[in-house]
Amino acid sequence: MEKDLTILSQDILEQVKLSCQIPSVVDAIATRKIIKAAANQVGIKTEAEELQQAANSLRLNNKLLKAEDTWEWLEKHHLSLDDFEELAYTNLLSKKLAIHLFGNEVERIFYEHQLDYTGAVIYQVILDDEDLALELFYALQEGEITFQELARQYIQEPELRRAGGYLGIQRRAEMKPEIAAAVFAAMPPQILKPIMTQKGVHLIRVEEIIQPELDEQLRVKILGDLFTNWLKQQIAELQIVIQMEDNNVQNKVDEPKLANAN
Template identity: 65%
Template sequence: MSNIIKVSKEDIIYHIKISCQIPSLLEAIATRKIITETAEKEGIVIEIAELQQSADNLRLANNLIKAEDTWAWLQKHYLSLDNFEEIAHLNLVSAKLAHHLFADKVEPFFYAHQLDYSAAVTYEVILDDEDLSLEIFYALQEGEISFQEVARQYIQNPEIRRAGGYQGIRKRSDFRPEIASAVFASHPPEVLKPIITPKGAHLIIVEEIIEPQLNDPTRVVILSDLFTNWLKEKISKLEIVATLGDDTNSSSSA
């Protein structure tokens, strides 16, 4: 058998079809068309310096430090330099369109949904035995055992065990509703009474509640969410039809 396998365009299209990727691919293509057409309609202008910066950002995001890195990346993805510029251009158009449409809506959205941007620093151990979790809870309150000791004894995942059950900084939406209610009503530092979910009995220490702030990272998240939701709404109103060059057409009513 030869060490070379030749793959045609027809092979690629066929594989996309039988791996059921066409719907997501059509949605991605429709999204690109919506962005470019809306940007043109709204008069979005791209400056040369902005495009160069977008290209630099694309290289940085893909760790393309040297020229040979870029060439290798282009070859791997079957792209030309023109394609690379097109990707950078689309990234820039998307960012500028998002800012154009929603920059003035970020602040009102934040204050209308302020609680959603609260965050908490927590440590967690999940037990199978509710009675045991209560015993450990009372032992923690009495100072008979440390949470680090509980984590070492009952957490299976080595990395989480070494970190003492540390869960990082998590937004309200990252928690199950019943856990979020207890976490954000706590007075840190506080050990919460075990919370029962289908996963088990959750022993949680709330170390800190981080009040929401409309800083640059939060602005970026909100702007991205607003733009993404706008695109999804646009897609939902479309019927996408693909002509694949055979007797099978793909139609998607999003």
């Protein structure tokens, strides 16, 4: 077998098709086109300093701390410097468009859905056996075992096991309803009775309930959620037909018709 292997663009396209990634790629293409069209429609402009900041953020997010790191990353992903600038430019447009469309909506959404943003610091172990879960729950209640010991014995995932089952701050909206109801009725610190879900039997320690505060992190999350939902709506309203080499249909994703872009 030859040691050199040449991969052509059509090989890459074929692999994308065979690995069933065409829908996600099409959505990504449509998203990029929608963002550019909407930004142009509402007259969003970018400054050189903003673009430099976006490029710096892109490097930081990909841990490209040195120039050689950037060059290696570009080579790995078969990108040119122009491609890198295009990535930074698209990220910047996305941010500015999101702020233009929904920047004034964040506080309203926060106060209308404040309960959903309430958080809880929790530890969790998921078991398969309900009887075992009850036995361990009572052992925890009696102080016969600690939650950290329980996690070390019954959690398979190494990082989660080392963290003692610590899941960090979980917001109500991110939890299953049956778990959220029990967690936010707790008086921390408290071990909850086993809760059954499709994943198994949950043993949960509620360490703390955190009342919501509209800090910068939550503001970014709410803005991102609003923008993502808007993009999904725009894509859903498009009639996308993909033109491949083996057919003659027209590609209708080139000029998306935008709704609510101003």
